Amino acid sequence: MLAGKTVMITGASSGIGAAAARLFSAQGAAVVLMARRTKMLQGLADELNAAGGTATAVTGDVTVAADAARAVEVAVERHGRLDAAFNNAGWGTAREPMHLMDDADYDRIMDVNVRGVWNCMRRQIPAMLESGGGAIVNTSSTAGLVAPGVPSAPYIAAKHAVIGLTKAAADEYGAQGIRVNTLAVGVTRTELMQQGFDQNPGVEALLTGNSMLPRVADPVEIAQAAAWLCADHSSFVTGATVPVDGGFTAR
Numbered sequence: 001m002l003a004g005k006t007v008m009i010t011g012a013s014s015g016i017g018a019a020a021a022r023l024f025s026a027q028g029a030a031v032v033l034m035a036r037r038t039k040m041l042q043g044l045a046d047e048l049n050a051a052g053g054t055a056t057a058v059t060g061d062v063t064v065a066a067d068a069a070r071a072v073e074v075a076v077e078r079h080g081r082l083d084a085a086f087n088n089a090g091w092g093t094a095r096e097p098m099h100l101m102d103d104a105d106y107d108r109i110m111d112v113n114v115r116g117v118w119n120c121m122r123r124q125i126p127a128m129l130e131s132g133g134g135a136i137v138n139t140s141s142t143a144g145l146v147a148p149g150v151p152s153a154p155y156i157a158a159k160h161a162v163i164g165l166t167k168a169a170a171d172e173y174g175a176q177g178i179r180v181n182t183l184a185v186g187v188t189r190t191e192l193m194q195q196g197f198d199q200n201p202g203v204e205a206l207l208t209g210n211s212m213l214p215r216v217a218d219p220v221e222i223a224q225a226a227a228w229l230c231a232d233h234s235s236f237v238t239g240a241t242v243p244v245d246g247g248f249t250a251r
Contacts, residue, residue, distance in 0.1 A: 001231045003028030006079040008071055010062050010120060011089030013040040015190030016139070019219035020086055020226055025053035027227055032075040034058045034067070035089070054079075062089045062116030065123075072123040081131040084230035085124045087117050088139040092155035094196070106154040113158035117165055121180075125173060133177020137229045138166050139222075140182045142245045150207060163241050170239035179238035181229045186245025188217040212247025 007024050011017035013035035024031050025048045033055060035041045041057040048055035058074050060067030075082045091112040093105055117138050128134030143151045144159030151159075163182050170180040187193065187207045193216070197204045208214045225244045228234050243249050 001027045005083040006030045008032045008085040010034045013037045016219045016222045017088045020223035023223045030054040034071040063111045065119045068119040069123045082127040084135045087120045093152045109154040114161045136180045182241045184243040
């Protein structure tokens with residue numbers, strides 16, 4: 001599905017990002033992987049290369065514009081173009097009363113989730129314009145559509161903002177061949193989420209109880225949706241927010 005394409009993936013060292021890296025590589029893409037944890041990131045790139053894929057690790061933080069620019073530059077230098085991007089890096093906290101939250105928590109959540117997408121898209125779009133178009137997928141959340149009871153207020157605000165940035169970019173660049181979409185991701189069994197389940201018995205049932213498919217997603221299920229949006233198979237889809245949430249937001 002992605003044969004011949006160069007795809008940049010952020011938040012790639014674990015969870016949904018790592019699942020996407022494996023899937024995109026298996027689907028024929030050359031992947032440029034960006035995350036902060038060098039050892040895990042390089043290990044994943046080595047794994048994909050050993051399996052016959054083409055993967056490059058670029059250590060970086062999406063909140064730093066120069067790091068995002070460097071990842072795009074590596075993609076273009078090594079492969080001549082950037083065809084697609086999966087801006088998946090994110091961070092959040094559990095809910096606590098807004099008036100008790102520190103400004104530092106608000107700043108970090110907004111920086112990673114919103115500024116991170118902003119930093120990446122602003123560098124990815126020029127590279128895609130140079131090669132005649134491309135596809136960008138940004139990771140939002142069900143918290144970008146509704147206000148579920150577990151995430152904090154800044155996280156909910158940030159994930160709403162990701163959807164807004166996506167729609168704005170889709171509108172600005174659609175005529176120039178760049179499609180931009182968002183995934184509204186439901187509860188997914190990432191390492192961080194599993195730690196939360198282990199520390200708080202009963203939370204898993206609470207989070208999945210209102211879904212039409214009352215279970216936690218596997219990261220590869222999210223990656224499959226991202227792969228479709230990055231591929232030419234979704235050539236008439238842009239500006240969309242695609243729920244991958246087991247029907248949580250449909251009720």
